[in-house]
Amino acid sequence: MRLSKFFMPLLRDDPKEAEIVSHQLMLRSGMIRQASSGIYSWLPLGHKVLRKIEQIVREEQDKAGAIELLMPTIQSADLWRESGRYDVYGKEMLRISDRHDRDMLYGPTNEELITDIFRSAARSYRDVPRILYHIQWKFRDEIRPRFGVMRGREFLMKDSYSFDLTVEGARRSYNKMFVAYLRTFERMGLKSIPMAADTGPIGGDLSHEFIVLAETGESEVFCHRDLIEKTAPEDDIDMDGDLSPILSEWTSKYAATIEKHDKERFEAEVPKKSRISARGIEVGHIFYFGTKYSVPMNCTVQSADGQQVNLECGSYGIGISRLAAAIIEASHDENGIIWPEPVAPFKVGLINLKSGDKATDNACEDLYNRLQNASIEILYDDTDDRAGAKFAAMDLIGLPWQLIVGPRGLKDKLVELKDRRTGKRDSLSLDEAINRLVP
């Protein structure tokens, strides 16, 4: 993409409404624009990041055997009356009526809808287990939206729902999602730590929050140092095998958010040098809730011995739009964003230091074409801004690599490759630069 043809409105100053760094940087880098309180448009740069995150989540769900579908944003109130949640949910639920005065709502979550879908299709124990998921926008009319997309009213979520015949089966589904989540966040360059959590209004008795550590995170968390140093299971893990050892490995050490923190237990269980107290952001939440919806909504299958059995269920969320902000909170410096490569909107920013200079233009065009042909995502700053402005803009938007081309280096047939994270620059020939960028 040529910057001169792209749509990326940068701001030099922080808009005054932005309080936290991810919100400031998302606005300044032209990723998002506020439409109204807690509701955002995703501009091209932000949209690319959102899609990258979404795709990683999708791949890890698929790998765990979950099956993608898509449910609507607008739901009928009838299903919610059936589960009993219509009157319980409160003002967070955006209630609307259609032209026939039917009660509708913009879905804050989808347990009712998926249960309705599943009960109408599943007849036999052979139809389970299944994990179904979708990636869809949700709306919760928060009393006070804040921090940009970190706590918006409209947000993009991945939601999975598991259906099993038995409690043991439901635990296996839960374990799959648990492991999938570890891998998902690690692929995005994040350190996530599963922490025991309240089950909240959804109910149930087994639940973990996945917390990403970030200095500017919103909640205070406490955990054993070993958990920070742990890495997620490898790519070759058998998701259909017994995952419970991994679960115990990750849940046997102390980890709690401030809400669940037990200071005495923390100090009793964890040696002083291993105690971590930090800040974090909740990016995922998994629940096992048994028959909470399958009983009132009569979601059953027939078992091998001929009985009608209510299914054992769980739900598993990942805040996709929130992750974009969480990644920035965890990865930035005073100059701007530092994208981990797997979620970067482009891999490389090509900086032409002297547009209009023939040798420089030619070298840039050559690099641009060759990298494009190698399927490298590249943003070419071909504008006639001054060098300093281009450096500042490229640092702000945080592409992992900057390829810097100017007359000074070209005299010796060299260009510079700068690593955004470390700031390290290497002078290389054009061919070497390309070899470094093409895997």
Next chain:
RNA sequence: CGGGGCAUGGCGCAGUCUGGUAGCGCACCUGGUUUGGGACCAGGGGGUCGCAAGUUCGAAUCUUGCUGCCCCGACCA
């Protein structure tokens, strides 16, 4: 929802107290000089001062009502 604050060009702000017909920096356009970390000079374009009613010869400024947005708290992926 309780408490506090803000609303003036794309962004950041001054002007409001003390009423006289709108200004600054950045950004944008034109020309020139520049050109490796947010250049300089000159000349331009862009604003029903959130909305409505009122007071007044005259309202960004005073009064009343409304709306939107932000911050703290309670709540939350």
